[in-house]
Amino acid sequence: MSLRSTVDFLLYQWLDAEALNQRARFADHSRETFDAVLDTCERIAREKYAPFNRLVDTQEPHFDGERVILPQATHDAHKAYAESGMLSAAQDFEMGGMQLPYTIEAAANSFFACASVSIGSGMLTTGNANLLMVHGTPLQQEVFAKNEFSGRFSGTMCLSEPQAGSSLSDVLTRAVPDGDGFETDPLGARYRLKGNKMWISAGEHELTENIIHLVLAKIPGPDGKLIAGTRGISLFIVPKKLVDAAGALTGERNDVALAGLNHKLGWRGTTNTLLNFGEGKYPVLSTGGGLDGSGAGAVGYLVGQPGEGLRCMFHMMNEARIGVGIAATMLGMAGYYASLDYARNRPQGRPVGTGGKDASRPQVRIIEHADVKRMLLAQKSYCEGALALELYCARLVDEQHTGDAQAADKARLLLEVLTPIAKSWPSEWCLEANSLAIQIHGGYGYTRDFPVEQYWRDNRLNMIHEGTHGIQAMDLLGRKVLMENGRGLALLAERIGATIARANAVPELSAHADALTQALRQVQDATQAAWSTGTPGDALANAVPYMQAFGHTVLAWIWLEVALAALTMDATQSIASTAGRIRATSYFYRYELPKIGAWLNVVVSRDQTCAEMPEDAF
Template sequence: MFFSKRDIQFNLYEVLHSEALTQYPYFQDHNRESFDMVLDAAQQIAEKMLYPLLTQMDRKEPQLVDGKIRVHPGMKPIVKQFGQDGWINAGFSYDEGGQQLPATILNAAGFIFQTANYSASVFPFLTTGAANLIRSFGSKALIETFTPKMYSGEWQGTMALTEPNAGSSLSDITTLAEPTEQEGVYKLKGQKIFISCGDHDACDNVVHLMLAKIKGAPLGAKGISLFVVPQQRLDKDGELTPNDVITAGVYHKMGYKGAPIAHLMVGSNDDCEGYLVGEPHKGLGYMFQMMNEARIGVGLNAVSIGTAAYQASLAYAKERPQGRKISEKDPTKPQTNIINHADVKRMLLFQKAVTEGAFALLMYCSKLADIAHVAEGETKERAQLLLDLLTPIAKSYPSEMCCLSTSAAVQILGGAGYTTDFPVEQYYREARIHPIHEGTTAIHGLDLLGRKITIHQGKAAQIFFEEVRKTLAEALEISELKPLAEQLQKTLGKAQQVTAHLLGLAQKGEIEKYLSDATLYLELFGVITIGWQWLKQAIIAQQSLAQAHAADHDFYQGKVMTARYFYEYELVKADSLMKRLLSADQVTIDMQSEWF
């Protein structure tokens, strides 16, 4: 198995009590039974359609043939299945043909898909994000023209932002939009690169949500507008006709090979129509809706790959005999399975701590998104503020750490892990994209320290510390967990001192010093946040041990032991990070480029 169903159930129902979401009218038609049916359906598709193509899609990567990107033929029925079953718009309202599913449940199902085959899972949920932008900000005409075919899986949706000279710095994009005589219709010209699923033959059309600048627009980010730019537009008879969006190339990647990444030329023949979404010059704000949703999605993608690698290395460690226990000197005695070696257990515990800790955070963020969507008043505000604060951590911690955890999976398999005969080398390659996708780790460090910590007079950070202290108060009453709670409490107090120190630099106008180690601050915040998530899990597990049946007893005991591991091996890293963040030595600022 490439994921733990028991761990999903533990987080959804024992830690988060997801059934409580059904108290809100938007979710009231659902219950625990319907949630489980959704997860079972996801497992069926994952096992029967996605996982069998995992290595095939890696070995037979997309190719550009006669101007069209050809993907694995198995993708067409997969995309069709997702459309037919309603996965693409499952979270949307009944009026839009959706199922009003909580993001908590839908993301848990997405996790199952992604553990089975990350590349295949990308296609439908990119369309979800693109369609959500149209339904949120587009005109009635745009919604009626584009979203039904996107929901059905007939048309692919993408996010087209990046250009050759404008990656993270979107204010520097040069794609130009000129108005036509028809209201809301513009002629676009430029190019876009690294566009996931930007062209392929598993659907009939590709609909790009594209950033561009209207001729004469203000400079910088204030001049960016958002357009719907289909690969093929509808003519006056309602038939598809080419829209001057040309696929100039397909990128060949180290991993994540099954999903094509396209280089697009737009308006080379001065005949590309784009349709304005919302108001002019507000496109970046609109796009951030999709980007913030996608950032949670990238974190989930990363932890899914890390989980699949962990499960593969765990299964191997249980079956692979090698050597004997350190205390056993008799060479005539049979070998022991490598899972009995302390260092292998250390590597397995590392993977378990990273993946299950990050998964818990992502499910928690999903529930915050649900509450922010349907609640009102202070409950809604607190959920939204906390979600905004945690988004850079939920994206970056699993992205960075699952690169390390998949490396540990390869190490456990040894020489076998370095071959294509086992899947962990593929997981290792696929993990590496996530610290880059949807904003690099450095961008998220700047976002957290430069913006999220300070906005609304620091209210989001205040809510975070309040929530952690609630967990600490509960854990301090449990004798087995009191040492962990005291350790986290001490670390949290020091982290607040570090934050105050850095904010002091900003108040003195020393902005470069303030932000120079923002990535390390993000890492510190991530370690503390996952430590908090492990303490929450340990509380439930410790309380459940006394009444647990045999199988559940092992599960809960594993949770408590992994929490202990995290505090012994990972949370202690916070001390060195805080020492660096408090240091007056600004070596990265003082270093001159010509000295390299």
């Protein structure tokens, strides 16, 4: 079963994406235009990305003292991606966009992630520009966002600092008004920034004319001291090269300097940087004089209101978390397809119980061994299930933006609850799929002669960036399932209950419906038990096991939805593909869903084994 056939099934047989063109925003679209976008992206991914996945892994970005050098293949891929229109796919026609549903945009981008996530596409640039379309001024949208959508500029998000990774309340980057006329600049209130940012993907390169950094920094209070906590954080546009109010480059370099390239386990084709803002390497004298009147400090333009930077940035971060989930999913899928092909062609061993020790008998292909089938089924259930989850979340985004008021509010609530799962679940379990792909290849999988070791290395990042696993777990149990008096969790339970009711009427699925009923009840009971003392320390000590159980329950629900759609297939779906989806559903329910009991036991008992471990006992 090809990736395209899987995508088509999920979009059209399950999510009814074609019906979106009945909405005013998407009225110019049809199944034909959706398919044309998918065709284009699939072709570009096949021609410009996939053949160079190994090349960009071995030819890492390097700094020659003046520029960051990337392989020509990366430049060609970026150019093809920008010319496809995908950077502005969901934007208004007036902004040069296609007004494409996010559901289709997410599906189309999956081809690039599968072909070469290391080359990268436009996730950060699009997210950066989308943030400005919500929180920026009209001129900021015209000068910065529009040029990002066209591919002329690219974008980053600058949050972490060397001393403050995930703890954003501890950022130390400062921003002070740039002279007496700082509020009169047409591009926005103008500040000078000084500080350091770490782990900035695509922070320095020559792929575009300019790089637009979105930077979190603190404006000092009247006493000159930084305000403690997140309420002091503001958001700034800090371009690599200064521009005028028409978007033309002024010819002056902003005081943003590359301090170093990070050399990574995976994603080696993408630059990851340490950036120094306002260190004086590129002093800017043409504005208000800088922090000390000498031109020191990077020029930045305020986005939104002072002190609301984190609220603005979360617009980009939440979008990025679905993008990370898709990347993790597709790396898992790439490994699955590689190991499936290997298993179908690699002869080794003989059937158990039928003369297996008779060396005169011909060997069988390893796909005929039960344990290899187990590993392939596990990968299939993880990766295809994760893809279904990501596209379901993308469909919720469209519902939130174009549905009626009630439907939009429900989509918002479901997204709040599901976003931590959309990011974390594929990053854990599709990484496990990559590990299984290596195992199927045996010793060959541990060599660079086959691609599966790179897929694992590339995927290992996804449990870390855009909010680590532990942070996603605390967000889920500490905030999302409690917010609005538990409305989001109740709504998810209602949706799961509706699926259970439908599945109960299908003999092949009724046992799965019963298992899902029990799993949902266990999660609900564990949520109450975790918070029964009202003490966050008691509840959150086992937030990750809770998230693992919650995620497996959500994926069991998704697989039951997929199975129901498969059993009501039309003539476009083959019998084999339907059987594959039903078997993958059965695998998940029999091998995976039972794991939640062990995870939830420590949640229900509020076990403190980990929390109370004395440091010196390690």
